[in-house]
Amino acid sequence: MDETPKTDPLGGGGSSLSSQPDVELQVQPRPKPCSLPIVLGSSSGYRRRIMDSLGWEFSTASPDVDEKAIRDPDPRKMCAEIARAKARALAERLDKPAVLITADQVCLFDEGHGRGEEVREKPESVEEAKAFLRSYSCRSVKTLSALCVTNLDNGRAAEGVHESTVAWREISPAVVDDVIARGNVMGSAGGFALEEPGLRSLVDKIEGSVDSVLGLPVELLCTLVERATCDVT
Template sequence: MPAKCSRGMLARTENLEPEKEGKVKTGKVGKYVPRGCGRATARMATFSGIDGLRPPAPNGQDAHSSEKRWVGKETHDEECGLCGSLKIILGSSSQARRAILSDMGYEFTVMSADIDERAVRREKPEELVKALAEAKADAIQLNLCDRDSRDLPTLLITSDQVKVSKGVIRERPRSTEEAREFIKGYSGDVAFAVNYVLVTNLSTGDTKGGWDIPEIYFHHIPDEFIDKVVKEGGMTCVAGGLRLIHPSALPFIKELVGTMDSVRGLPRNLTEKLIRESLQETAEITIEQPNVFK
């Protein structure tokens, strides 16, 4: 039985429209907000086919040009104060997450956590994704204990996502009937993609985590389309039961409050922020204890 979400977690504010000259207005939006967290801002992109996949950066800037990055294994950046080498492990078998992290400019290795996700249950969606990301990190660390010397700063990135529709948590459907039910529920309505990203610094034991929750508004989805994708199966084997980035699904998305990378399962801005925070912390330890990684 799908878990019901607690009441009082949603709040809607005014709809946002893109400003002139390609700028995108930002503002508060209706989200699931974990207790103790401030309500975040998000971009809204109105879809018009494939071009809607990536909202424009402010002032026409390239999305990759406005900030420095720790690219590859060599990490030299005055801002973070950390010079030397860095290891990143992506704890996910998701092709989408691998593509997003690679597109961000990072080199990394991949490990998958062999856990029974259905055995991890929480009532609230934001608590569920956090618990699953933490469980994945714990499982991967157990496999690393015997072969990772920790001689270099090493970051492990794990994440999880569920969709929420009509107040009900939607994970990966377990049957064609459940997939059909999920997709029909989106028709003419709104769904939330609840993400939690966890960055574990394996060198220090510290963790940084956070939520990102885009909203997806749908047009009417005809039964013919639902029958087709359920029969084919390839578009339903994801959290929420519908692969939203598929070209055939895009025409049914009316608007997106958030970013498509977050819908795909790894919000870029949040992941970048958590990596930077973890590296900054490592840099401070390195300055205080110069031989901590030797």
């Protein structure tokens, strides 16, 4: 597995923040790295927006995978395996040749007290979503974004996991209630979304990149697409 450290230079893709009161996605258009059609195997609006920002032509497909059935004590391996399973689920029903991009994301939160890091996926209830948000107040949470890029023409695959960390200012009970009432965070790993109006101004700092926190780390994506299609002109 190729792993891109969170301290890697971001170049023109993504953005790093330091004590800024707002969060904006900043992705510059890139030349398409290959001649093959590109399929984004995801229903995430955030990932589609990042792909649009790159300027690549692509289609979308939604994988049908029971993510909860894929478990591993190592959260990095687990989200990578889920991304891989999504690729397997889509590969048989997509036209070839094509480049398939699949992804998964989990969050890690350390509550302290020697308990270690808790793996957090999409909240399963409103109560769990509220608990997640309350716990982030004046604390930090990590995001692990796994990508699997598969060349459906020859079966070559490249994958990796990118880590970022979001540090939060105080999140008041009123903000938690307002955010949950809007419902936008229920489909997000860790139960938060940077572009949620009630949360974006409460981000204190991001180590890594905004695109990674949103689920599609651009630098890693470009590297993996090139690796999976290096013999394609």
